[in-house]
Amino acid sequence: MTDLNKKLSRRVNLPLDNRIQARNRDKISVTLYPDGYIGFRPWKCRKEYQLPLVVAYQQAIKLDMIEAYKVKEQDARLAGRRKPRKLRLPRRGLFNL
Numbered sequence: 001m002t003d004l005n006k007k008l009s010r011r012v013n014l015p016l017d018n019r020i021q022a023r024n025r026d027k028i029s030v031t032l033y034p035d036g037y038i039g040f041r042p043w044k045c046r047k048e049y050q051l052p053l054v055v056a057y058q059q060a061i062k063l064d065m066i067e068a069y070k071v072k073e074q075d076a077r078l079a080g081r082r083k084p085r086k087l088r089l090p091r092r093g094l095f096n097l
Contacts, residue, residue, distance in 0.1 A: 011030075028042055037050045040052070
């Protein structure tokens with residue numbers, strides 16, 4: 001893999017509603033910047049929403065933890081070991097999320 005020295009943009013089809021096929025307005029442009037930011041903007045629009053890559057990485061880890069916890073809880077409920085209860089996350093995670 002190479003280092004990112006200049007910005008890199010790609011267009012992605014992202015179905016935003018429950019349609020079978022993507023439309024032109026369902027395309028977004030994703031841009032990676034060398035200073036550690038990721039930018040999202042609708043195709044043919046000027047307004048870009050930027051997010052630090054650190055935050056995106058932390059959010060991905062957090063969502064993965066939540067999904068694993070939900071699967072574990074559901075397996076335990078189906079096996080009859082636990083009663084249904086509210087989702088509680090650990091207070092301290094990998095990045096103190």
